[in-house]
Amino acid sequence: MRKWRLLAAVSLVAPGLVFGYAGLASYRAIEARTTERIARALDAIQDEVLGAFQLIRRMIADANNELRGLSDDQIRANEPRLSLRLKDLQGARPQMEAIWVFDRGGWALVSSTVVPVLRDVSNADRDYFRAHIEQRAPQFSVGR
Numbered sequence: 001m002r003k004w005r006l007l008a009a010v011s012l013v014a015p016g017l018v019f020g021y022a023g024l025a026s027y028r029a030i031e032a033r034t035t036e037r038i039a040r041a042l043d044a045i046q047d048e049v050l051g052a053f054q055l056i057r058r059m060i061a062d063a064n065n066e067l068r069g070l071s072d073d074q075i076r077a078n079e080p081r082l083s084l085r086l087k088d089l090q091g092a093r094p095q096m097e098a099i100w101v102f103d104r105g106g107w108a109l110v111s112s113t114v115v116p117v118l119r120d121v122s123n124a125d126r127d128y129f130r131a132h133i134e135q136r137a138p139q140f141s142v143g144r
Helices: 002-067 072-077 079-091 127-133
Strands: 100-102 108-111
Touching: 002 079, 072 079, 072 108, 079 108
Parallel strands: none
Antiparallel strands: 100 108
């Protein structure tokens, strides 16, 4: 009788141990694969973000080169020509939707998409503009 109890106990415990070990091994393999896939995805995302920032940096440099040495009044006076030039810069980079240039007061000077720019709308109250005025973000100037 004792033999039968021992055999019954072993027949219940042994499969539990085997399934427990198999489950743990499977969990560790899935965790390792998932960690590796996440690392690869993060690398790809990082490359995309760095590429986007390089594109933006290049676009700002090109726009600065185009406007370097021009006063606000000169930019306004040459808006149609400068707008076309900015449109060409933008067209070379299809990821960019528009290029806008604002004066220190937040008023639009020239745009790659809107000609003439709206002269009665100030962006001085916008977060992206205030961040530059309050020096919470890097400033990009046209090298005056």
